[in-house]
Amino acid sequence: MDPVLVVLRGNSAAGKSTLAGALQTELGQGTANIGQDYFRRRILREHDVAGGANIGLIAAAARHCLRSGWNVVLEGIFPAAHYREMLRDLAAWHGGRSRFYYLAVELAESQRRHARREWSSQVPPEQLREWYLTDDVLDLAGERVLSAHRRTDELLADILADLGPVPPPTPEQVANAL
Known part of the structure; x- marks a missing residue:
């Protein structure tokens, strides 16, 4: 069975990173969390701009992992205006199971959660307000909007049920990708 591509998107502090880590753990060895x-x-020290270098780099990393038989979890804000085309093209290239999830969180909740982060002093609430995108869905077939107010274990169970069986890569695929 082909590897799966799961894309987790949403505003800052929607729970994407936590959910991506939980999904990677649940799917096990042979699952990349990008x-x-x-x-x-961190790698490019780049602002989020249309046509940014990170867009191609993220796509290349995902393609490499998928081609190697690894499941891929992509997580980020991924504003539709900058990333829709790359994500659509990546899913078309993959041809296997691709799932897109938008974690919806209100601005006030995003700011509340952000204030608890270790590095929150680096991004003031006003900046978070400027970055906030309302209902920034991709409008791709099968994209699901999930409430970020649900617990991580509930969101994880929902996504796993949606994915169905996801067999791990073969030991050969894992060894060849390392």
Whole structure:
């Protein structure tokens, strides 16, 4: 069975990273967790701009993992205006099961959660307000909007039920990808 591609999107502090980590753990060895922030902010030190270098880098990393037989969880804000085309093309290239989830969270809740983060002083609430996107769905077939007010275990169970069986990559696929 082909690997799965799962895309988790939403505003800052919607719970994407936590959910992506839980999903990676649940799907097990042979599941890559590719975070937009890591590529954009840590590797490239790039602002989120249309046509940014991170867009191609994230797509290349996802393609490499999928081609190697690994399941892929992509997580990030991924504003539709900048990432819709890349995500649509990646799913078309993959041809296997691709699932898109938008974690909906209101601005006030996003700001409340953000204030609890260790690095919250680096991004003031006004900046978070400027970044906030209302109902920023991709309008891709099968995209689901999930309430970010639900517990992580509930969201995880919902996504796993939606995915159905996801067999792990073969030991050969895992070894060849390392």
